[in-house]
Amino acid sequence: MSTLKGACIIGQSGGPTSVINASAYGCIKTALENENITKVYGALNGIKGVLNDNLIDMGMEDPAELEHMKYTPSSALGSCRYKLKDAEVDDTDYFRILEIFKKYDVRYFFYNGGNDSMDTCNKISKFMLKHNYECRVMGIPKTIDNDLAGTDHCPGYASAAKYIATSLMEIYHDARVYDTGMITVVEIMGRNAGWLTAAASLACYKGCGPDLIYLPEVSFNTNDFIEKVKKIYAENGQCIVAVSEGIHNRMGRLISDTGKKDSFGHPQLGGLASLLAKKIEKATGAKVRAIELSLLQRCAAHCASQTDIDESFAAGKAAVDYATAGITDKMVGFKRKKSKKGYKCEIELFDLSDVANAEKKVPKSWMNATKDGMNEKYIAYALPLIQGETQLTKEDGLPRFVHLKKVKAQ
Amino acid sequence: MSTLKGACIIGQSGGPTSVINASAYGCIKTALENENITKVYGALNGIKGVLNDNLIDMGMEDPAELEHMKYTPSSALGSCRYKLKDAEVDDTDYFRILEIFKKYDVRYFFYNGGNDSMDTCNKISKFMLKHNYECRVMGIPKTIDNDLAGTDHCPGYASAAKYIATSLMEIYHDARVYDTGMITVVEIMGRNAGWLTAAASLACYKGCGPDLIYLPEVSFNTNDFIEKVKKIYAENGQCIVAVSEGIHNRMGRLISDTGKKDSFGHPQLGGLASLLAKKIEKATGAKVRAIELSLLQRCAAHCASQTDIDESFAAGKAAVDYATAGITDKMVGFKRKKSKKGYKCEIELFDLSDVANAEKKVPKSWMNATKDGMNEKYIAYALPLIQGETQLTKEDGLPRFVHLKKVKAQ
Numbered sequence: 001m002s003t004l005k006g007a008c009i010i011g012q013s014g015g016p017t018s019v020i021n022a023s024a025y026g027c028i029k030t031a032l033e034n035e036n037i038t039k040v041y042g043a044l045n046g047i048k049g050v051l052n053d054n055l056i057d058m059g060m061e062d063p064a065e066l067e068h069m070k071y072t073p074s075s076a077l078g079s080c081r082y083k084l085k086d087a088e089v090d091d092t093d094y095f096r097i098l099e100i101f102k103k104y105d106v107r108y109f110f111y112n113g114g115n116d117s118m119d120t121c122n123k124i125s126k127f128m129l130k131h132n133y134e135c136r137v138m139g140i141p142k143t144i145d146n147d148l149a150g151t152d153h154c155p156g157y158a159s160a161a162k163y164i165a166t167s168l169m170e171i172y173h174d175a176r177v178y179d180t181g182m183i184t185v186v187e188i189m190g191r192n193a194g195w196l197t198a199a200a201s202l203a204c205y206k207g208c209g210p211d212l213i214y215l216p217e218v219s220f221n222t223n224d225f226i227e228k229v230k231k232i233y234a235e236n237g238q239c240i241v242a243v244s245e246g247i248h249n250r251m252g253r254l255i256s257d258t259g260k261k262d263s264f265g266h267p268q269l270g271g272l273a274s275l276l277a278k279k280i281e282k283a284t285g286a287k288v289r290a291i292e293l294s295l296l297q298r299c300a301a302h303c304a305s306q307t308d309i310d311e312s313f314a315a316g317k318a319a320v321d322y323a324t325a326g327i328t329d330k331m332v333g334f335k336r337k338k339s340k341k342g343y344k345c346e347i348e349l350f351d352l353s354d355v356a357n358a359e360k361k362v363p364k365s366w367m368n369a370t371k372d373g374m375n376e377k378y379i380a381y382a383l384p385l386i387q388g389e390t391q392l393t394k395e396d397g398l399p400r401f402v403h404l405k406k407v408k409a410q
Numbered sequence: 411m412s413t414l415k416g417a418c419i420i421g422q423s424g425g426p427t428s429v430i431n432a433s434a435y436g437c438i439k440t441a442l443e444n445e446n447i448t449k450v451y452g453a454l455n456g457i458k459g460v461l462n463d464n465l466i467d468m469g470m471e472d473p474a475e476l477e478h479m480k481y482t483p484s485s486a487l488g489s490c491r492y493k494l495k496d497a498e499v500d501d502t503d504y505f506r507i508l509e510i511f512k513k514y515d516v517r518y519f520f521y522n523g524g525n526d527s528m529d530t531c532n533k534i535s536k537f538m539l540k541h542n543y544e545c546r547v548m549g550i551p552k553t554i555d556n557d558l559a560g561t562d563h564c565p566g567y568a569s570a571a572k573y574i575a576t577s578l579m580e581i582y583h584d585a586r587v588y589d590t591g592m593i594t595v596v597e598i599m600g601r602n603a604g605w606l607t608a609a610a611s612l613a614c615y616k617g618c619g620p621d622l623i624y625l626p627e628v629s630f631n632t633n634d635f636i637e638k639v640k641k642i643y644a645e646n647g648q649c650i651v652a653v654s655e656g657i658h659n660r661m662g663r664l665i666s667d668t669g670k671k672d673s674f675g676h677p678q679l680g681g682l683a684s685l686l687a688k689k690i691e692k693a694t695g696a697k698v699r700a701i702e703l704s705l706l707q708r709c710a711a712h713c714a715s716q717t718d719i720d721e722s723f724a725a726g727k728a729a730v731d732y733a734t735a736g737i738t739d740k741m742v743g744f745k746r747k748k749s750k751k752g753y754k755c756e757i758e759l760f761d762l763s764d765v766a767n768a769e770k771k772v773p774k775s776w777m778n779a780t781k782d783g784m785n786e787k788y789i790a791y792a793l794p795l796i797q798g799e800t801q802l803t804k805e806d807g808l809p810r811f812v813h814l815k816k817v818k819a820q
Contacts, residue, residue: 016584045589074583081588165808166712173484173811174426174709178491179455206808291704299584302576302713305807386807397715397796398575398616401583 026316416517436726
């Protein structure tokens with residue numbers, strides 16, 4: 001083991017999740033307790049906090065207050081969607097980052113995010129290696145989308161899945177209450193990967209889920225879809241559909257393409273449920289309700305999986321433990337262990353180069369024969385992840401979320 | 411006390427809530443245990459179940475399974491939105507109801523619903539009195555809208571309020587995560603009464619609520635609204651708005667009027683958040699997100715208030731206890747007792763004639779001076795109601811909802 005003494009920076013990036021702060025807390029708490037880490041800085045709004053010299057001193061926070069991070073949704077340090085240019089094209093940002101690292105004697109950099117964040121992390125790691133600045137760089141995954149390569153699953157996914165399955169069970173009960181018939185279309189996030197939408201099948205497993213589930217892993221035919229809805233509605237007077245925002249036709253064109261793009265160049269999605277609802281209404285004359293789970297599916301900490309919270313914390317902790325033990329240029333991930341006692345999850349490390357920008361899709365073999373639902377393989381995969389109820393403290397009957405002082409780094 | 415022996419019918423009507431089944435269970439369990447009640451029937455889909463002779467025998471259900479009703483959202487017996495004509499205009503339905511009551515020797519009728527259901531309940535009660543058919547009729551209130559006259563609050567309101575406040579706290583954390591600015595508009599149910607939207611202020615009380623809250627009790631000026639949003643956004647780079655679906659202009663015209671009407675002749679609402687979001691986007695150029703809490707706010711049993719569940723159960727129980735003790739033609743409601751030990755709630759009875767079709771609005775004196783938020787009077791009113799976390803059983807990390815056998819009445 002090679003000892004490296006210095007400060008660390010932790011940053012958060014990309015879309016919020018219910019448990020990204022549990023990872024950050026795992027990282028911060030472990031770093032504060034590690035004798036080789038001299039200072040623990042939080043970068044406000046991810047890499048932008050480094051570029052703008054906008055760091056806070058995590059050591060100035062009250063440790064008891066900091067504990068509430070474990071159960072607070074969204075990114076307590078703020079997030080960003082800032083794409084670093086390739087260093088070969090423009091290395092301005094990289095030299096600025098190096099300048100800040102030198103200024104604060106930063107020898108550890110922990111970056112907590114999804115695909116794009118792992119890309120950022122990878123680029124910084126490679127630049128520092130190339131410029132012989134000794135800094136151990138570790139990626140801590142988070143994404144409700146569950147689409148990071150390598151790892152069995154991503155912190156954040158299970159809590160979103162639990163919320164989606166729970167909400168769909170509740171919607172099922174609500175939507176069937178009248179005998180006058182209703183069709184319900186529920187839009188779920190996930191972009192190109194259907195992991196989140198697949199979670200709707202957990203409600204089916206409990207006997208009260210949607211009739212049809214559409215993932216972006218399979219191309220979507222609107223006419224076929226409407227025929228299926230019509231048939232189910234004619235038989236039951238009810239039909240519930242769960243549909244991924246990212247479904248597309250055979251040509252790859254998104255069914256709901258608003259034309260708008262985000263700063264990474266990804267299309268901005270949304271409005272799909274309303275669009276499909278209008279088509280169904282026209283085709284069936286039935287009452288159709290469109291529901292967008294919207295951002296609640298990524299921030300509903302009150303319905304988080306305690307398994308997810310604990311694993312997220314463990315991922316943050318492992319990043320510090322491995323880095324201080326000499327590891328660098330890796331993303332922390334999970335490996336599922338087959339155990340007679342049931343589900344067990346271990347930490348596994350992945351090369352940043354391998355995970356940056358790679359996308360893991362839902363295996364088609366986990367879908368049913370008609371590709372409008374999931375099978376038992378997905379249930380076996382997802383069920384262990386959503387176990388355990390959050391230990392979130394309640395005050396006045398409402399969540400007690402963290403309040404950080406955010407003292408500027410000196 | 412006059413003893414009356416016979417069967418009872420319990421029916422549920424109107425929009426679902428998280429706790430209407432807790433009331434039904436309170437009623438069913440108490441009725442099953444009462445020696446004067448010979449049979450307990452559930453009317454499927456409310457009064458339509460009576461009209462269609464579609465009754466189930468609640469005595470055939472497994473008592474242990476029936477207990478799960480207490481924590482199952484939506485109407486387990488099915489609901490309806492069926493308006494009885496005035497008996498003077500057309501008494502066909504009433505004579506049919508009388509026929510069914512006689513067929514099953516029904517001497518107790520319990521109807522579990524909101525304003526329109528209390529109207530149904532009142533009409534049946536008056537008809538039976540007029541035709542000298544001895545039947546004790548009791549209304550058991552439910553409505554997330556909290557707009558029933560007389561009672562301090564309505565079963566169902568507190569759970570919806572808790573969900574709305576919790577979700578807004580989570581949305582607050584999510585919406586502020588980027589430093590690039592965002593405006594969020596959250597649309598909340600409640601029709602003409604602002605009680606549900608007022609619950610957003612509980613999130614403000616916890617330090618993470620919306621900047622602006624608009625109730626239908628005050629007329630809405632779109633230009634003033636946009637100016638306020640602009641100012642807050644310019645100052646903070648963020649703005650969160652909670653808005654009631656029922657807001658209207660000075661002339662009483664709904665800001666979002668789709669032209670569609672439901673079977674009671676009420677306008678069908680929805681789509682307001684998107685509409686306002688578009689106007690704000692145009693006026694500010696900011697990124698604006700529209701969120702409809704949609705029907706999750708009325709069926710999110712996983713986030714129900716245990717206080718609400720217990721009170722709902724107590725209301726159902728009281729209806730049976732009072733009816734078998736000789737009371738009829740009343741709605742069960744709540745009276746808030748001032749107690750040194752804090753909040754205390756007692757059962758109070760109200761004349762059905764007084765509550766049918768009456769609407770209770772939020773007092774304007776509970777709003778802030780600028781009428782875009784609530785004050786401490788509302789907080790003092792609402793806070794005790796949302797206390798306590800649901801004791802809902804979880805299985806496989808997901809809610810365990812009731813499964814009824816629904817054995818047809820003989």
